[in-house]
Amino acid sequence: MSNRNTALPQRVAVIGGGPAGLFAAERLCAAGLEVDLYEAKGSPGRKFLIAGKGGLNLTHSDPRPLFDSRYREQAAVVGSWLDDFDAQALRDWAAGFGVETYVGSSGRVFPVDRKAAPLLRGWVRRLKEQGVRLHANHRWIGWRDDGALRFETEDGAVEVHADATLLAMGGGSWPQLGSDGTWVSPLQARGVDIAPLQSANCGFDVDWTPFFAQRNAGAPLKPVVAHWIDLAGQPQSLQGECVASEYGIEGSLIYALAADLRETINRDGHAMLWLDLVPGRDEARLLADLSRPRKGRSFGEHLRRQAGLDAVKAALVFEILGKEAGNDLPAVAATLKRLPLRLLRPRPMAEVISTAGGVRLGALDDGL
Incomplete structure (x- = not known):
């Protein structure tokens, strides 16, 4: 200005x-x-x-135009910015301070230290x-x-x-560190078009039973495949890792889907997420494996032996199907491949990694 x-x-x-x-x-x-x-x-x-503290994820190694596509409907605009300064340029810039970088197994780029x-x-x-x-x-x-x-x-x-x-x-996340979003009011007073600030790269609330939440908060879910319906009504899926928390679910896999999930909640009041807990086996094989004799073992132990479930995945089965889950093996096999979670709301802005919203791109010229 x-x-x-x-x-x-x-x-x-x-x-x-x-x-x-x-x-x-x-x-x-x-x-x-x-x-x-x-x-x-x-x-x-x-x-x-x-x-x-999380290793400082500086950028991503995705090649372009895949890198650009991560910005969804603004891919073309962001792509024009990346023409001037892309991920490699950022790595070269960091090297100018003697900070060498490497590509992690996820494709993310971190400083070596x-x-x-x-x-x-x-x-x-x-x-x-x-x-x-x-x-x-x-x-x-x-x-x-x-x-x-x-x-x-x-x-x-x-x-x-x-x-x-x-x-x-900045946006409105972690306000104790400075970016508290109070700049919105003076800009709106000057007629600047601003989209409401919302949580991004965030976890979501799930109405766990107290028993599940107390016993499994912090337990990792890996590997799993997430299935969801995007804003265009198209089914999507992505494999990764997430974490069961006291309030719901979080982690890198969930953050990658957060925009779709958040906007679905804004539109419908909730969002559905389905988890494939056993990506390496189909439903028919799981049913066959689970149909083997239990030989006096508990059903939780049977799930561990025959389906390869760890404690938190087994707990999720009981959370969804109830303590008598072992009486309906077809339902268990189906749930293992598509365990439904009803997401109620994104976590508050004050505790999430980043925020969506702010000055709308259409309110800015090419020089921003």
């Missing part, structure tokens, strides 16, 4: 000290502009550091060396009528004039 026209060099205010703001400051400074970077918290990149702090330290140090001025503990609260930027600081309100402003304040 341009506030006024002045002679070069122009002063640009970048608001937000996450990766987007740091990248913006880097590019603007390299273009010869004066850059002031404002961060609401005491230091930049706090959510970036949290991501480092799986840490965020070394990369962040080098990044911030280089920005300062390039002349970027960092202002910590400056929480942006909007504009004055004359276009001045208004900040809350530890010493009270501060007003700043800049020739242009770049907003990079």
Whole structure:
């Protein structure tokens, strides 16, 4: 957003000290502009550091155009951005800080040391060396009528004039780290078209019985194949791993489906997800295996021996079919291949990895 026209060099205010703001400051400074970077918290990149606890997934190794297709209806637009800076360019950029990367078994790209702090330290140090001025503990609260930027600081309100402003304040997840979504109101007041912020890359609530939740929270479900109906009404499936939690279900497989599941809940009030607990066997073989004599063993032990189920998968069968599940082997075999879960709601934004929504792409020009 341009506030006024002045002679070069122009002063640009970048608001937000996450990766987007740091990248913006880097590019603007390299273009010869004066850059002031404002961060609401005491230091930049706090959510970036949290991501480092999970190994810091920087990007993905999918080839293009498959990579582009992950962005669904915006694939063409995002593809044009990737033409300028793609996954390999990001890996090369990280290497410039001495941070080498590798491709994991999932295709995701991580730093070799799986840490965020070394990369962040080098990044911030280089920005300062390039002349970027960092202002910590400056929480942006909007504009004055004359276009001045208004900040809350530890010493009270501060007003700043800049020739242009770049907003990079994230969504609404993990608000304690800075991205609390409070920027929505001042932008809406200026007529900017904004989609509501919603949870993304999130788990979902399932109405487990207390018995199941207490005994199985945190247990991994792997491997499983998820089946669901997408927003176009088409059946979809994906193999991966997820986790039974106290509130429902989460994990990388669920995060990959989260957009479809969330929007289905928005439309219908719930979403159905079916899990194939035994991907390597078909229903007929499972029925034949389960029909073998139990020889006095409990049905849970029979499931372990004949269907290869671990404790949490067996518990899911009983959760869905009840404690007398062993009396109906055809129903058990069918459930093992398509165990139904009714998802009630996505987890709250405050605890999820990221958020959907924000300024609509149609409200921005090609330069964003």
